[in-house]
Amino acid sequence: MDIRIPDLAESVTEGDLAAWLKKNGDQVRKDEAILELETDKATVELAAEASGTLEILVQAGETVHVGDIVGRITEGGGAQMLQRLAHVYLGPDVIFPAMPNPPPGFITHVRVERISGIGPWRR
Numbered sequence: 001m002d003i004r005i006p007d008l009a010e011s012v013t014e015g016d017l018a019a020w021l022k023k024n025g026d027q028v029r030k031d032e033a034i035l036e037l038e039t040d041k042a043t044v045e046l047a048a049e050a051s052g053t054l055e056i057l058v059q060a061g062e063t064v065h066v067g068d069i070v071g072r073i074t075e076g077g078g079a080q081m082l083q084r085l086a087h088v089y090l091g092p093d094v095i096f097p098a099m100p101n102p103p104p105g106f107i108t109h110v111r112v113e114r115i116s117g118i119g120p121w122r123r
Helices: 077-090
Strands: 002-004 014-020 033-038 043-047 052-056 063-065 069-074
Touching: 033 069
Parallel strands: none
Antiparallel strands: 002 069, 014 033, 014 063, 033 043, 052 069
């Protein structure tokens, strides 16, 4: 999901990206403040519209315009998608290989004996 500079007021068309409140690669949660935007009228915090991993595309201190994409939030990530799929196809007790900083409640190992193939030869 792209992080775009919103239309804050009719007369405001640009501002300065004052600061990122999170670092590149950080996990963010929906509605969590992620950046500060300074305009000639006010300084506002923008919140994440989704949970996921933050990718910063525009650095703090740069001038941005309404509609500009300044970052991206990758929702879920590949490992979380695999976990969701495994729960659907293999059941809730499937666990996955360890990851450095799993989110709370995230399963971190896989029981290989529970994995069965799909397709014509069940591979």
